[in-house]
Amino acid sequence: MSEEPNYEDVPADYPHRASHGAVSGFQPKLLLRSGPDGKFYSPGNTPHERWEDWKYSKGMVAAMVERCRQTKSGERAHMTEEEILLQYYQRALKPDERYGTEDQVKWTFKQVAEILEWPLPPIIALP
Secondary structure, three states, X not given: XXXXXXXXXXXXXXXOOOOOXXXXXXXXXXXXXXXXXXXXXXXXOOHHXXXXXXXXXXXXXXXXXXXXXXXXXXXXXXXXHHHHHHHHHHHHOOOOOOOOOHHHHHHHHHHHHHHHOOOOOHHHOOO
16 A cells, blocks of 8 residues: 655755756747646656655665664774765766755755764765
């Protein structure tokens, strides 16, 4: 049984997907598509799509918190907390956006750092 989406759960600071595209013609254009509620959204940013992305990121936060704790107490205990976060962040950035957009991955690792109370490497900070 799937979880009932509550779009209000998505935090306001959760990144939106960027829209890239081109439409021919002289006049300026805006890339939008209609959502199930009749409103218009940029591609990838309907309430349901944002909720699905956030839900995936939230699951990744839980997994990465556990993984970082294991790493710090295991074979990479010699690494700093920033180095551990940075290595996992760099692995999560894949060209196919398997783990989300770059900003979504940054948001994920910001949450991980906050839960662990570890310093956030500057490269991971959101603008």
